[in-house]
Amino acid sequence: MKGRPLIVGTAGWLAGSSLAYAFSGMRLLLIWGGVTLLVSAAVLLRRQLLRSMLILWIALTLSGAYWLLNDGRNVTKLPEALAAEAGGLDGMMLHGEGTIVSAVDVDGDRADFQLELRTARMQGEAASGEGGTSIPAAEGLHERVMVQVKLQSTEQQAEARTWRRGDRIKLAGTLELPGNARNFGGFDYAAYLRTQHIHWLFKVKGAQNAQVSPPASPWSALMIFRWNDGARSGLGDKLGQIFREPHAGYMKGLLIGMQDDIDPETYSQFSQLGLTHILAISGMHVAVFVASLLFLFSLMKMTREKALLLTMLLIPVYVLISGVSPSVVRAGIMGMIGLYAARKGWLKDGMNVLAAAALLMMLWNPYYLLSVSFQLSFLVTAGLMVYVPLMSKLLRFLPKRIAGALNVTLVAQLVSFPLTVYYFNQFSLLSFAANFVLVPFITFVTLPLGAVSLLLGWIWLPAGKAAGWVTEFTSDWTFRLVRWLNGFPQFVTIWKSPSLAWIAAYFVFMYLFLYLASRLAGSRSRIPAGIAGDETAELGGTGRSIDAGNAPNNKKMRMALTGIMLAFLFLIYWEYRPTSLNGAGLVQFLDVGQGDGILITTPEGRNILVDGGGTVNFRKPADAWKERKKPFEVGAKVVVPLLKQRGIHRLDAVIVTHGDQDHAGGLQAVLEQIPVKAFLFNGTLAGTKAFDKLMDTTLKRRIPVYAVHQGMKLKPDRHTELAFISPLMDDTEQEEIPVEKSQNHVSVAFVLTMNERRLLFTGDMDKAAEEAVLERTARSSQTAMTAAASDSSNAAGTMTAKVPQAGIDVIKIAHHGSKSSSGEDWLHYWKPKAAVISAGVNNLYGHPHAEVVQRIEDEGAELFRTDQNGEVQMLIRPEGIRIRSKLGLMR
Missing domain, CATH: 3.60.15.10 (Ribonuclease Z/Hydroxyacylglutathione hydrolase-like)
Incomplete structure (x- = not known):
């Protein structure tokens, strides 16, 4: 890592944040002390490591303190403001006033959104409290709560669809603590909301208990997101006009990252084969967006510097339109840094760019660390940078284009495998084939056709529908292939969630295996020494094969490779086998x-x-409007x-x-x-x-x-x-x-x-x-x-x-x-x-x-x-x- 301090610092920052999340108190202090001793020992053994170890230790220490500081501030202020215990507020009737700070999700008979509560008053407090003492409302709050409005009619549903981010709203409802996990290893809703700085649910019965008014000011950062919500909604509606279902929902996910309207059966089929990353806006989409803009600007005879600058400025717009998920934020930051470096003529280093993106995101929001999207996005991107060069040497026998596509597919699947089974507990062995065939097809055929259909549909709807028909034809073949591959359930493997130690061992063995295999493949591909000189030289005398000269080393390397491969396979088998209860x-x-x-x-x-x-479900046919999408x-x-x-x-x-x-x-x-x-x-x-x-x-x-x-x-x-x-x-x-x-x-x-x-x-x-x-x-x-x-x-x-x-x-x-x-x-x-x-x-x-x-x-x-x-x-x-x-x- 010499000469790459940014990578060392980012690694230390991620490690320190992880330790601060996983441990606390004296245990965390002892671990920090142990790391300090290890760093000191490494420096004493090798003086050349002083700079790297110092950067690593400083980053780890600062990130741990930064995490603890942010996490310590992430507490509810509502009980203190209302002079009540947190448990006493659970189930309490409350009147609140604040600003809607998220998009409003209206699904069936419920409308959900995040509210920044500015004023709160417990019901019945308007007059006086105990002993006739007046209890004023709590004002000046900045408490973010999750609001759930139970809609009681189709008219209320239509009304809720008019609510927007930035609107001011007065509510009367019940305050509740979000539920914790009730099963071992189950989903912890309270912990999930806490990463969004939310500690309370505000449940409202009927839209009549919600009074909405326009924003106080048209000029605020919130209004940018309000405009963005409207733009995304407009694009989604236009895609709904161009495409039929299930294609409309599929294209919404593929083009603008709007996954709520994807047909549940289609999503399930893609999920079974590990293809849902296609429906989440990520680096692939940003790369296509950047390439399309640069191509368009070249047709317009724009200078290289202007094209790069304009593309760099348009990336944040695309990030906003596509939903601001951690994966697209990562890709957007990397794209902007890369374009800036290209404009300045600097030597580009992909790993440094990736490290910079990770560090910026962690500084902005430390809880990104806990996002599955963040983890998979950075892990797969880093894995491609590290493992693709090693894998490429093993695929030299294939045509260049096939080898390149196969290389990326294999590495991406192998790198994402540990986190896939950790979070989703299943892996289809057909995922390799599905990604190899469908990812390029969707990226270079369906995605561009869908974008063209949307652009034409925005100009003239019949033209968009005509292009959409062609796009639907390609999507139909995708759906058919996905259904066919899912017809082999025996290839779907189920895994218990592995330990972090197992995940670390997996990547170590994978690297050692590919490193030795690539070196062995490289030594075999070398030409005889006698050929390296004069073309007319005789193939005898002093001429010798480099591979033959290194035969003893190659033999040792093959033995080591075999041992690592067997250990790697045993590691995988050990994790897959059922857990032993030792006779219980x-x-x-x-x-x-x-x-x-x-x-x-x-x-x-x-x-x-x-x-x-x-x-x-006791719902009557007349209440079909209450049914949710999922x-x-x-x-x-x-x-x-x-x-x-x-x-x-x-x-x-x-x-x-x-x-x-x-x-x-x-x-x-x-x-x-x-x-x-x-x-x-x-x-x-x-x-x-x-x-x-x-x-x-x-x-x-x-x-x-x-x-x-x-x-x-x-x-x-x-x-x-x-x-x-x-x-x-x-x-x-x-x-x-x-x-x-x-x-x-x-x-x-x-x-x-x-x-x-x-x-x-x-x-x-x-x-x-x-x-x-x-x-x-x-x-x-x-x-x-x-x-x-x-x-x-x-x-x-x-x-x-x-x-x-x-x-x-x-x-x-x-x-x-x-x-x-x-x-x-x-x-x-x-x-x-x-x-x-x-x-x-x-x-x-x-x-x-x-x-x-x-x-x-x-x-x-x-x-x-x-x-x-x-x-x-x-x-x-x-x-x-x-x-x-x-x-x-x-x-």
């Missing part, structure tokens, strides 16, 4: 809101999913991401206890994205479109389906057994699967015995089903006792096979704690030591019911609730069960 079993009660979702991992690594939650679905947004993050490559069984939406709805996404070996259900249909679709999916994916009933057993491995105790077996022969509207009554229930510990899972059993099980148990016990009198040796077998034994370690309380389940006789028979209730926070049904909670306490069972504890995990060993919950409880 694991039961995870996921927090899926108002529903059930339970993941069982056996001691030998078998995975069983019991229910998958589901989003219940509705929240718990299976796709919660269950599937958690399964992938935990490295569940496949599910050995999926058990749906019954067909109600809050248990079965989320399984649709599971079956579509996770390989499943067997599907178990209660032998009835729910008579709903959603459940019929779920059953159809099992048939289309050729998943074996089994109807379970009392008396059946499933043995996933030597240490695990599932003994089904409900529903009762129906002896009548039926040609079709019956439809049962009362799905709760026929819920699948079973006793899980794992590592000699017993857990009871009950679905949504009602009291009638519980009584039926107890009655059958009593009859079986009487039969067993009669048999024991005649043949004691045969009685034990009868008892083991047919009679559920009383006394269990854990019971999953039925129906989310409804008072229609979990009767006194039922709980008294099983005598559970611990109980788990899966229920949504502040659910509409009032679950769990106080009577049920009291019954559980009367039995002396320890109670865990997902609405209070979040996800509950139980590590099961023969000697006991270790329990922990996401929101802090552990024993």
Whole structure:
């Protein structure tokens, strides 16, 4: 790094910010002290490193202090201003006034935007507070809050669409703290908002509680972004006029980075193949924009200096129009620096330019460090600079153009792979082929055609539509190829999120492998020494091959290369393999809101999913306008991401206890994205479109389906057994699967015995089903006792096979704690030591019911609730069960 102090300083700055984010207090101070000692030791060993090490240490120290300073200031001032505790403000009614500081997103029956709150007053404070003391409103605030307005009619929806950034607004609503992650490894909304300096949600019911007025001044920085919002909206509307769906949404993402209107199915298909970077404005788009402008200016006979200057000035405009994402900001800064260097005739150094862009962005907003877009953009760009020259030597046997495209594709995919699996937990092996073929096609064909269509459409709409038809033709072929490649799900691999140490080791091994391989390839390509001189010299005598002369070194290099390659492959295999529990079993009660979702991992690594939650929708046809473009679905947004993050490559069984939406709805996404070996259900249909679709999916994916009933057993491995105790077996022969509207009554229930510990899972059993099980148990016990009198040796077998034994370690309380389940006789028979209730926070049904909670306490069972504890995990060993919950409880 000698002669490149900017790169050293930026590396130190990123390292210091990362350490300050990951650690705090004495631990951070000790790490800083350790780094200081290491830097000092490096300087003592090699004096030549003094300058670089000093720059590195100063940058690391300053960046850590800068991060802590900014992070320490990132706190809410609202409680202090309103003379209240933060917890006391949660759920408080508030009147607020301020300025809209973001674009207004109107989606279905909700309008979301960021508000800079200037004035706030708790409802009812206008007169006086306690003891008649007047409590004035808090003024002069600069508190940024996230506003969510619940719209109540199409008229209110139309009104909300007129709201703009910069408008002044008065609101009356409820102040709430944003939610933290409720599952281990789940999305933390509060942490995400904090990176935007937002600490509160301001929820408003109805647009009648929002009074909007024009901006106070037409001259402010905010008005530039207001104009930009209007320009982006106008461009989006024009693209909507030129193209049909799904092409309109696709072109909005491709040309101006507007991803909200992309067809969800199209986006999902692109995501599966690792192609979503095409839909995010990045360096590729900026490069095309710059090249197009320079070409246009050359046609206009503009001088080189003027062309470079004008292009440099227009880059910020493009960055604004395309959405100001971290990737396009990075590309824009690099483009401007590069153009300025070219105009001045300076020697260009891509890595220095990249370092300058990173440093500027981190100084502007340290929280860029936590952005996935920022990380991927800089990592891939740096990786291309470092690894492409090494890879190019390995591809010399290919034609130059093919080798160049293949080189960039391979390096980009290999470099982005660790972060891809860290954040998204899947990687398609077909991603290499898809990117190799589609990225150049979209970049050099579809993107320019789309831009021409937009330009022509702005001048004369029919001309734009004509060009758009050609563009749609190219997009159709793209969609077809993407769909075809996605028809091979066996090439999609699922990865648990790796550690940072593994990611670092990955890049080290990748560099060593490519470095040695490129050197070996370079030595093989050298010509014999005798040919290097006179063309007429004889190929004998003193003439010798350089490669032959270096044969011993090449042999050592090949051995080293083989060793590194094997170590690299082992590193990848080690991370891909399922996590070992060292003989323990694991039961995870996921927090899926108002529903059930339970993941069982056996001691030998078998995975069983019991229910998958589901989003219940009571919306009537007349309320179709309330539907959002991308509705929240718990299976796709919660269950599937958690399964992938935990490295569940496949599910050995999926058990749906019954067909109600809050248990079965989320399984649709599971079956579509996770390989499943067997599907178990209660032998009835729910008579709903959603459940019929779920059953159809099992048939289309050729998943074996089994109807379970009392008396059946499933043995996933030597240490695990599932003994089904409900529903009762129906002896009548039926040609079709019956439809049962009362799905709760026929819920699948079973006793899980794992590592000699017993857990009871009950679905949504009602009291009638519980009584039926107890009655059958009593009859079986009487039969067993009669048999024991005649043949004691045969009685034990009868008892083991047919009679559920009383006394269990854990019971999953039925129906989310409804008072229609979990009767006194039922709980008294099983005598559970611990109980788990899966229920949504502040659910509409009032679950769990106080009577049920009291019954559980009367039995002396320890109670865990997902609405209070979040996800509950139980590590099961023969000697006991270790329990922990996401929101802090552990024993």
